[in-house]
Structures are given as structure tokens and as C-alpha cells.
Amino acid sequence: MCTNDYFSRELREIPRFGAFLWHEGFTPEYRGLYAPFWTVSALDFDRIGSTLLRMSDSFDAGDPFVQEPARDVDPFTDGPLFLGHKAIYDSLPAVECFLKELENGIARPLDHAGRESRIYTYPGLSDLIHQRLSLRRVAFSASPGR
Numbered sequence: 001m002c003t004n005d006y007f008s009r010e011l012r013e014i015p016r017f018g019a020f021l022w023h024e025g026f027t028p029e030y031r032g033l034y035a036p037f038w039t040v041s042a043l044d045f046d047r048i049g050s051t052l053l054r055m056s057d058s059f060d061a062g063d064p065f066v067q068e069p070a071r072d073v074d075p076f077t078d079g080p081l082f083l084g085h086k087a088i089y090d091s092l093p094a095v096e097c098f099l100k101e102l103e104n105g106i107a108r109p110l111d112h113a114g115r116e117s118r119i120y121t122y123p124g125l126s127d128l129i130h131q132r133l134s135l136r137r138v139a140f141s142a143s144p145g146r
Helices: 035-041 080-090 092-103 125-142
Strands: 020-023 049-054 064-069
Touching: 035 080, 035 125, 049 080, 064 080, 064 092, 080 092
Parallel strands: none
Antiparallel strands: 020 049, 049 064
């Protein structure tokens, strides 16, 4: 989790079940850095969550085995660091279940066929301004009397 390093195939094949990454975002839609920030920027609140995936030759693009939404979060007030860490925390029970299934040989990847893959990087100041304006518009349009 939270690694900027690419692991070679040789390294990823050392563990018996492969190497897994706990990503604080839904993949394949939010691959790369700062997934919670980009998820909120896209107003894609249902995809604030985490993915446990088997690492592959591409960043954050391996087969997902666990995807869990963050619970009891508010994208209007909670910052992206909190959202990402809360997503990881909320997925602990599902990851525990997955590890038992993996050990018993019954774990299977989730179907992610047909889902759009996007990769993101560091947000800039203009991205932050765009996100804040988008959130303000959504909050304003949802306010009573509108």
C-alpha cells in the first residue's frame, strides 16, 4: 500500500500466491496516485473505496479480488487522505475473508471486464480549484429551496 515502486515480475512471483496491492481507490477506474481526490473530483462518490488486487506488469492494473466502498464518509467535508485511509480501514473484514479464501484455494478475481481504465497522477492547483467548485455546485443544487 502507498508505494511508488514498481515490482518486477521476478519479485512478484516469489510469494506463493503472488504479490498483492491494497489500493485506496476502485480500479480500473481510479488507478494511480491520489485516487480519493480524483474520485471526488469526478463526483463519483459511490466509488470512494479500496481495491485489493494482484500486482501485474502495469501500475494498479492487476486482477481485483476485493473492492469495498468507504462507509460513513462525507466527500464534502472529509479530505482525500482521510477518505483513502478510511476506505482501507473499512475493507479490513473483506480482506480478512479474502485471505482465508486465498489460503483455501477458492479466491477468484472480480469481473472487471468492460470497465473503463483510467490512471491519474498528482493533482495540481487548478485540479483542486475545479474539485472545490464542483463540490460547491453540487451542494448548492441540493440545498433546500433549489
